[in-house]
Amino acid sequence: MSTYPFTEIESRWQKYWEENNLYQVDEDPSVPKEKRKYILDMFPYPSSSGLHVGHPEGYTATDIYSRFLRMRGYHVLHPIGFDSFGLPAENYAIKTGTHPRKSTETNIEMFRRQIKSLGFSYDWSREISTHNPDYYRWTQWIFLKLYKQGLAYEDTVPINWCPSCKTGLANEEVTDGKCERCGEKVFRKNIRQWMLKITDYAERLLEDLEKVDWPESIKSMQRNWIGKSVGANVVFKIENSEEDLEVFTTRPDTLFGATYMVLAPEHHLVQQVATDDRRKAVETYIREAAAKSDLERTDLAKEKTGVFTGAYAVNPVNNKRIPIWISDYILISYGTGAIMAVPAHDERDWEFAKTFDLPIIQVVDGGGVTSDEKGEPDFCYAGNGVAVNSGRFDGLDTPTFKTHIVEWLEEQGLGKRAVNYKLRDWIFSRQRYWGEPIPLLHCEKCGVVPVPEKDLPLTLPEVESFTPTGTGESPLAVIDEWVNTECPVCGGKARRETNTMPQWAGSCWYYLRYLDPRNDASLADPAKLEYWLPVDLYVGGAEHAVLHLLYARFWHKVLYDIGAVPTSEPFQRLVNQGMILGEGGVKMSKSLGNVINPDDIVRDYGADSMRVYEMFMGPLEVSKPWSTNGLAGVHRFLDRVWRLSRREAVDSQPPRHLVKVLHQTIKKVTDDTDILAFNTAIAQMMIFINEAFKEEALYSRLWDPFLRLLAPYAPHLAEELWARLGNEPSVTRQDWPEWDEELAREEEVTIVIQVNGKVRAKVDLPAGMDKEKLEKTALEHERIQEWIEGKSIKKVITIPDKLVNIAVSAK
């Protein structure tokens, strides 16, 4: 393949950019707020396998956009760093004995080299790594703020325990009942944990989604995850008991249809209400439920199970006695851990009632519910409708009934409006070594005591073995000289907290540290936070929709509440890049052997080809398959640019049609780059090159602006050709070209002539011809005459510069 000397060109300009600190940015106060842009990539976890082709996709997009903005006069902050705490490095340490710091830092070096080889315009002076004590000092500082705000608490809770990783996992790290990292089946285990009260922020996390410019799918996933439900808590009396039974329902309008109650097996009243003759069955059931994994409990396909407790509750609306059951389809962690069951109007209750032959009473007329011989409906209707069998409420529609019944319950002191969220508090402990130590002490006298801020960072001790103890404690627990310490309050004996933070901690606030990465007095100078925040564009994978992006928003809001950041949301605009699949549209994976290594691409085709190809594949947001042929096509385009540049440059007036294509190209590339439609911008540059290639000469008046357009996309090649044109570097410091609408205009347009909506002729005419003239031309057209002959013309629609449509009817 004929090819231009990309290797030499690329290394030359990368060196030049680095030596001249071309992309370093400051907080110049003379730059007005609207001319400052913060363009952020999701920073990578430096894995041992190096960069894959998915990384450069998002990184190239933000790089092109950053370079484009700079050329248009913006002050652009575009940083990068590494999310360097986490399990893989620790698992590697367990296997090989290599200290995670060592393998992590080796991996970071590899990533840094790979990222630099693609010519991204990062401000490397701001690089950070989350495992660095200068960084995690502030992660710990934020944790202490959370603790002091009452947002961190200890609790012994059943957590998802991965027997292979020997650690607890957050709900979000469990997929299909299996550990997201190792695939091992997860089961429940009670362990003392540090929890963060993200639930306190549920409402604001939900509401503020309105304020941000994010993909609707991500917003919807977050809403779904937060899972707000509005309904009522209703109190039921228990027969022969002092205790009341409170349930949460979103359908208080179906109270008259409640035919039984169900408690979660873990509900605190179960033991009390169970009658002696039922006690044995109840206890057996509780034991069985406890032994089940979460996966077994939530397996939808399985039959409903449960037992009757022997006790009865009283329905407050009609004083009917209804039996109390227990079943594991009721979750202790949601609502009150108990429900009123309305089998006629809830699918789950319906199944349960059918299994155990419990009564079913229809109370909502959905328009089609019929009754069987027992007088019970023959299917479950969960929608809205008109109330029936509900005493004086009969005839009310569902929403009205809900309002009325809640008012009535509140008057009677039997219930009140209630809101529930699916969102749970965040289990913030990991029983691992390679994470930020939680900066707390357990003092024999004072209880839990925070490490004084002046003693931060609380650094990780050196250990011999990274193997988890498996008891639920981290490897830190066996380092006596680290664990045993003095209480800073009373001076007595104290033990350090041995749990570490989960991997999400460091990534919750890294975008703040970029603003002031070497500050050792605060997490960042408030003036710098004020200068740059919020992030104007954040690009990364959709896999972080409810993990990183929800946690980061939560921390940001806490920091906002204590006055540490000036905005209520961190990321104003979010774009998810699509996945890059292997050739043929299958997933890229090691086992399929179809993984593309960016190093190979850079070596064989060059960084510019890699960049332009990844942007040319299709829209940024969608998944698309890799194609080496497609890559070669893009490389061919850059090679043509190179060969064109070798022609003799002339300063004469270029032909009109080329000037026109150039101005059309400037317009299209400007508009498309602005909306991240890089694929169509590149297509337009190809059109320009195809046209220019037909000329003998190289017109420098066209070439200069074209190179500016090319610069964000293929910065090395553009830089080289810019210099060869006799200009001083750097092209990236030049102004973005302007187009002239007049020069971009087509003077001749093809007019389509239709008869009854079908194209019958096409004519080339001068642009801007008026309607009458167009219509006349169309009607007189020879071919059209044939089509309309002997027919009567009903209507003629004329769209200037586009078409003439003649509607005729047969006569």
Place this chain on the structure above:
RNA sequence: GCGAGAGUGGUGGAAUUGGUAGACACGCUAGAUUUAGGAUCUAGUGCCUUGCGGCGUAAGGGUUCAAGUCCCUUCUCUCGCACCA
């Protein structure tokens, strides 16, 4: 099941407010050049048809002079959630 999104040539994908469907690229075909080439250049390339012409944007219906685009119904695929009362 619920929620979100998507279905356009052999392939990746283009198509303001409804106004020439298939830009650009890959692949393919033919030719030129070349010792040769998977390099380069030129031409062609949605399907059917010798031609006139007809048919074409998942399927069916509707609105309109005009529908890939708007409305209704159905199907398929991808992603997320999943007994959350």
